[in-house]
Amino acid sequence: MTDGAAQSSSCTMPPRRSLFCKYFATLFVAAVVPLILGAAIEASFGYRDQRRQISAVLQADARAASDRIEAFTDGIRDQLGWMVQLPWSAGDDAQHKIDALRLLQQVPAIVSVSLLDETGTERVFVSRLLLNRTGRGIDMSTDPAVQGARGNKVWYGPVQYQRDSEPYMRVAVAGSLPAAGVAIAEVNLKLIWDVIAAIRIGETGYAIVVDDSGHLIAHPDISRVLRGRASSGSFGRIKHLVGAASGAAVITGERGNPVVALSVQAADLGWTVIAMQPTSEAFASIRAALWRSSILIAFGVLIALALAYWRAHRMSGPIKQLEEGVERIRTGQFEHRIKIFSGDEFQQLALRFNEMASELAISQQKSARIERLKQFLPSQVAELVEHSHELLEAQRREVAVIFGDLRGFTAFSTRNEPDVIMAVMRDYYAAVGAVTTRHEATLIGFDGDGVMLLVNAPVTCEQPATQAVRLAIDLQMTVQSLAGRWCDAGHAIGFGVGVAMGPATVGTVGYNGRLDYTAMGAVVNLASRLCNLAKDAQILADPTIAGKVRDSVPLASLGQRNIKGYDQALEVFAVASAGLPLKLPGSAQRGREKEPQDH
Amino acid sequence: MKRREFILLIGGGLVWPAIARAQDGAKLHRIFWVSTQSEPDPFLDGFREGMRALGYVEGRTVTLETHYAPENPQALRKIVSELPRGDVDLVVSSGPATRVMTAITDVPVLFALSGDPVALGVVKSLAHPGTNFTGSTFLSLELAGKRVELLKDLYPKLRKLAVLSNTDHPGEPLEWRATLESCRNLGIDAAYVPFCGAREIENGLMAAGKVNADALLVFPDAVTLVHRARIAELAIAHRLPSMFGWSEYCDAGGLLSYGANQRTTYFRLATYADRILRGEDPSDLPVMRPEKFELAVNLKTARLLGIDLDVSSILFRASKVIS
Numbered sequence: 001m002t003d004g005a006a007q008s009s010s011c012t013m014p015p016r017r018s019l020f021c022k023y024f025a026t027l028f029v030a031a032v033v034p035l036i037l038g039a040a041i042e043a044s045f046g047y048r049d050q051r052r053q054i055s056a057v058l059q060a061d062a063r064a065a066s067d068r069i070e071a072f073t074d075g076i077r078d079q080l081g082w083m084v085q086l087p088w089s090a091g092d093d094a095q096h097k098i099d100a101l102r103l104l105q106q107v108p109a110i111v112s113v114s115l116l117d118e119t120g121t122e123r124v125f126v127s128r129l130l131l132n133r134t135g136r137g138i139d140m141s142t143d144p145a146v147q148g149a150r151g152n153k154v155w156y157g158p159v160q161y162q163r164d165s166e167p168y169m170r171v172a173v174a175g176s177l178p179a180a181g182v183a184i185a186e187v188n189l190k191l192i193w194d195v196i197a198a199i200r201i202g203e204t205g206y207a208i209v210v211d212d213s214g215h216l217i218a219h220p221d222i223s224r225v226l227r228g229r230a231s232s233g234s235f236g237r238i239k240h241l242v243g244a245a246s247g248a249a250v251i252t253g254e255r256g257n258p259v260v261a262l263s264v265q266a267a268d269l270g271w272t273v274i275a276m277q278p279t280s281e282a283f284a285s286i287r288a289a290l291w292r293s294s295i296l297i298a299f300g301v302l303i304a305l306a307l308a309y310w311r312a313h314r315m316s317g318p319i320k321q322l323e324e325g326v327e328r329i330r331t332g333q334f335e336h337r338i339k340i341f342s343g344d345e346f347q348q349l350a351l352r353f354n355e356m357a358s359e360l361a362i363s364q365q366k367s368a369r370i371e372r373l374k375q376f377l378p379s380q381v382a383e384l385v386e387h388s389h390e391l392l393e394a395q396r397r398e399v400a401v402i403f404g405d406l407r408g409f410t411a412f413s414t415r416n417e418p419d420v421i422m423a424v425m426r427d428y429y430a431a432v433g434a435v436t437t438r439h440e441a442t443l444i445g446f447d448g449d450g451v452m453l454l455v456n457a458p459v460t461c462e463q464p465a466t467q468a469v470r471l472a473i474d475l476q477m478t479v480q481s482l483a484g485r486w487c488d489a490g491h492a493i494g495f496g497v498g499v500a501m502g503p504a505t506v507g508t509v510g511y512n513g514r515l516d517y518t519a520m521g522a523v524v525n526l527a528s529r530l531c532n533l534a535k536d537a538q539i540l541a542d543p544t545i546a547g548k549v550r551d552s553v554p555l556a557s558l559g560q561r562n563i564k565g566y567d568q569a570l571e572v573f574a575v576a577s578a579g580l581p582l583k584l585p586g587s588a589q590r591g592r593e594k595e596p597q598d599h
Numbered sequence: 600m601k602r603r604e605f606i607l608l609i610g611g612g613l614v615w616p617a618i619a620r621a622q623d624g625a626k627l628h629r630i631f632w633v634s635t636q637s638e639p640d641p642f643l644d645g646f647r648e649g650m651r652a653l654g655y656v657e658g659r660t661v662t663l664e665t666h667y668a669p670e671n672p673q674a675l676r677k678i679v680s681e682l683p684r685g686d687v688d689l690v691v692s693s694g695p696a697t698r699v700m701t702a703i704t705d706v707p708v709l710f711a712l713s714g715d716p717v718a719l720g721v722v723k724s725l726a727h728p729g730t731n732f733t734g735s736t737f738l739s740l741e742l743a744g745k746r747v748e749l750l751k752d753l754y755p756k757l758r759k760l761a762v763l764s765n766t767d768h769p770g771e772p773l774e775w776r777a778t779l780e781s782c783r784n785l786g787i788d789a790a791y792v793p794f795c796g797a798r799e800i801e802n803g804l805m806a807a808g809k810v811n812a813d814a815l816l817v818f819p820d821a822v823t824l825v826h827r828a829r830i831a832e833l834a835i836a837h838r839l840p841s842m843f844g845w846s847e848y849c850d851a852g853g854l855l856s857y858g859a860n861q862r863t864t865y866f867r868l869a870t871y872a873d874r875i876l877r878g879e880d881p882s883d884l885p886v887m888r889p890e891k892f893e894l895a896v897n898l899k900t901a902r903l904l905g906i907d908l909d910v911s912s913i914l915f916r917a918s919k920v921i922s
Contacts, residue, residue, distance in 0.1 A: 101912055108891055128892055129741045131748050131784060165726040165885055190890045226885035228726035 027304040039293030055248040058262035062275035083183035084175030100126040109191035145172035164228040205277030318346040334361035394507030400468030403531035406449035407494030439471040465548035494536025500527035539575040546573040636821040649869025713739035714770020735887035744781030761812035819844020827851040846895035859889030895919040
């Protein structure tokens with residue numbers, strides 16, 4: 001029961017799924033993996049190229065910005081250089097003041113200019129906001145601007161945020177002659193904004209300028225600069241990250257979005273120009289390629305899915321049909337036919353299957369017919385029908401052989417018309433057949449007026465000797481009653497029987513479907529001889545039979561007789577049955593009449 | 600490093616299409632324009648021009664509702680208290696009106712001031728306003744002394760200077776003090792001619808004519824700006840070289856002006872208005888200051904006054920010459 005359940009569960013387990021999985025895996029590998037691989041390779045190469053290109057663009061833009069910023073500061077430096085060309089002399093202040101005012105007019109970014117003499121004392125101060133001063137003023141010789149300019153000709157001060165908002169820087173230039181003194185300008189760096197704001201990298205890329213310590217000096221959104229020193233700290237991080245990378249680096253930008261950035265140093269000032277572009281824009285082309293690839297992959301997956309489904313369906317459908325067919329055959333529906341017209345091996349298989357089913361049907365019909373037949377047959381015959389193969393095989397066994405022979409038949413046949421002879425023969429054969437059937441014996445055959453019967457072959461019986469003797473008695477009595485009728489009709493015909501028992505080889509012999517079951521052996525000859533010896537109405541038995549039936553059937557020994565083919569004389573017994581007249585007058589007459597004719 | 604960047608890139612790239620572009624679309628923004636002066640309003644024109652340049656269309660994407668309370672800050676106060684709160688996106692106040700606007704705390708307020716907004720108390724610092732106020736300052740205070748100096752450069756004989764000032768203007772006392780100090784440094788007597796609001800402008804002008812000064816200095820202010828032509832006329836009538844804060848005064852006949860271009864300032868104010876309307880926090884927008892100052896000279900007035908400009912350095916320093 002459990003075995004059946006397991007079997008049924010294994011049957012209901014959907015084989016389509018596993019088939020589907022296999023097909024899908026195969027098609028997936030075949031179709032999608034190359035796509036993905038191709039896309040990945042394309043993307044990585046594209047990324048490298050794009051990155052190189054972006055690096056170049058950013059480099060160029062940052063360099064341009066840096067150049068323009070340097071031009072801006074160089075312009076201031078050069079203009080200041082004009083202020084310190086001539087040495088100071090008495091009464092020169094007014095002229096210097098005019099020069100300084102001109103400078104303010106020339107360079108809008110300069111808020112104020114101080115001109116110092118060789119001692120570092122302020123001689124002229126002009127400003128856009130504060131009152132101008134001329135004449136000897138404060139001593140600025142210890143000012144780092146003065147000292148820096150004296151040591152280095154040009155000095156750029158640190159960026160300072162006025163009121164913590166606007167970026168300013170001081171620039172000092174010393175004349176080539178010490179007597180020319182030093183010019184110091186205060187520069188409003190807000191004006192660099194023009195330089196930076198003009199830079200656009202792609203659509204949304206831009207450049208910023210930070211100082212050495214990472215504080216913002218210029219940004220396209222000026223309000224970021226105006227937020228002062230404190231809030232420009234995040235740019236230090238960006239400067240550090242970008243500075244650490246060689247070439248363009250992908251970093252998190254100021255708004256938290258990923259950007260590609262590259263920095264360039266402005267040599268004189270220690271400032272850094274950082275050009276950046278959001279990755280979303282910088283790598284837009286790669287992203288587009290990735291999207292294209294993704295769509296292609298998705299498309300490939302869909303096709304693979306559809307193909308796998310279709311293939312698996314094509315595969316599992318016939319399999320399912322075959323499976324159903326087998327199941328139906330199992331339940332006996334032999335008329336079921338599988339219809340597969342796929343034109344492939346499945347169709348072939350279905351064809352074979354149908355042939356098998358039809359043959360099974362025929363065989364089933366036969367078996368059913370036999371089953372039906374068995375109900376109407378004697379059990380021996382039924383067994384014979386069922387097991388004919390084994391029973392009819394040639395084998396050696398103990399059999400009883402009965403021979404019967406009409407007496408006076410030759411004379412009768414010469415004296416009478418053939419139709420009379422046929423009528424007698426028909427009666428005789430019918431009687432013999434009836435007796436044979438009654439005693440479940442085997443009729444080996446008629447030979448004119450003679451007949452040969454076999455007991456215990458091919459169907460076995462319990463007491464073959466007794467049965468053979470009873471058959472012989474019945475046969476003798478039946479034929480004798482027929483003989484009585486023939487006698488009344490004027491035909492003098494008698495009947496003698498011989499019975500012998502012994503080992504014989506039994507089996508079928510013949511050719512091409514014309515087969516006869518027969519027995520070979522000494523016992524057959526012996527029975528035949530005994531039959532010949534027997535007089536009309538007499539049943540002669542050999543010693544073997546006699547030994548076996550002595551207790552149930554009365555026998556009378558007829559003494560030793562010489563029998564043809566035997567070296568020694570055999571004791572022959574005559575069956576003396578109650579119902580069998582040992583010596584009828586008529587019959588004795590017939591027997592006597594007959595005997596010379598036969599021999 | 601490279602691989603991580605690559606992943607970052609791909610990740611960012613895939614997220615990108617989901618990011619919605621912040622587009623305000625066709626939302627109609629409502630802006631209150633609050634001022635203590637009366638129309639015509641040159642400041643409003645500058646602001647309008649800026650908004651137009653930024654792509655705003657009046658009536659479609661922005662409505663400018665003007666509220667004027669000439670010479671009556673109390674009336675302005677009433678308007679402010681009746682502000683339909685939550686419905687107004689931005690208040691722009693010009694000049695003295697800003698003082699009244701301090702009552703507003705829940706609507707962003709943009710200002711354009713001559714004085715120092717930190718001193719006025721509307722912002723905490725220039726870099727980080729920290730309140731709902733931000734805007735720009737003209738740096739008038741810092742330029743007050745410079746104007747006296749320029750006047751003296753042009754007219755070295757200057758001994759007595761009449762200073763016409765609207766006391767109703769925020770930061771006016773500071774401006775007067777800076778002027779006074781500058782006059783002292785330059786050896787000039789300063790004659791203070793105060794008046795309060797547009798009502799008293801006539802009185803102020805009469806008083807200025809009577810001080811018997813060598814020159815006239817007029818503090819830049821909405822009232823004097825509106826009456827610039829009359830002031831210039833008066834100066835010419837009294838043969839006084841005059842100094843103003845904005846070039847508009849020179850266009851109207853004033854001799855000299857020194858200060859930031861106020862039209863540019865209002866133009867910039869419009870960019871702040873735009874940013875605030877787009878959702879930026881005014882407390883994060885630093886107060887703007889002008890970095891360019893223009894010196895305007897009216898040659899015609901100079902001729903009328905008989906001043907020889909060639910002897911001074913004014914001409915080559917001038918950024919705007921009106922002939």
